[in-house]
Amino acid sequence: QECCVCHQRGATITCSETGCDVSFHLPCATRGGCVTQYFGLYRSFCREHHPHQEVEAVPEEDTTCLMCTDPVDNHTSYSTMVCPACQHTWFHRECIQVGAHPSLPGDHRFQCPACRDQNAFLPEMLTLGIQIPVR
Numbered sequence: 001q002e003c004c005v006c007h008q009r010g011a012t013i014t015c016s017e018t019g020c021d022v023s024f025h026l027p028c029a030t031r032g033g034c035v036t037q038y039f040g041l042y043r044s045f046c047r048e049h050h051p052h053q054e055v056e057a058v059p060e061e062d063t064t065c066l067m068c069t070d071p072v073d074n075h076t077s078y079s080t081m082v083c084p085a086c087q088h089t090w091f092h093r094e095c096i097q098v099g100a101h102p103s104l105p106g107d108h109r110f111q112c113p114a115c116r117d118q119n120a121f122l123p124e125m126l127t128l129g130i131q132i133p134v135r
Contacts, residue, residue: 001014001023002023003023003024003025003028004022004023004024004032004034004046004047005024005025005028005029005031005032005034006025006028008025010025011023011024011025011028012025012026013025013026013029013034013036013044014044015034015044015045015046015048015049016041016043016044016045016049017045017046017048017049020046020048020049022046022048024044024046029044030093032046032047033047033050033078034046034047034050035050035051035128035129036129036131037126037127037129038126038129038131038132039126047078050078050129051127051128051129052076053076053081053082053084053124053128054084055076055082055084055087057076057082057087057088058074058075059072059073059074059075059082059090063090064090065090065091065092065095066089066090066091066095066113066114067091067092067095067096067098067099067113068092068095070092072090072091072092078093079092079093079094080092080093081093081096081125081128083112083114083115083117083120083121084120084121084124085112085115085117085119085120085121086112086114086115086117088114089112089113089114089115091113093128093130096125096130097130097131099113100125100130100131100132100133101131101133110122110125110132
């Protein structure tokens, strides 16, 4: 199979959407806007079929990522996410992914960096393809 991102052969991940035959390499997924869910059935989705946030929050003007302080998009997107609980904490996909992999060993509870919600935040991040190590 040809990878939809790098166009090289050997792509072994196929979109889980019924009827979609788009394939990609696992390392190419993030670069190509694809999502791999690292829980349950370990499903993967191409950029056209990946899950989106249902939250209809819009960031205020000049909103920045809580983690890197760079500006975020003016809406939710593949690269810009919002906490589903407080709906005012915005961050980049890459930044929250780094936050999901702590450098210090021990008890790690992945939560919104601002409101500290886990109940809505954790399942949403898993669904959107953030890889959260189980400790």
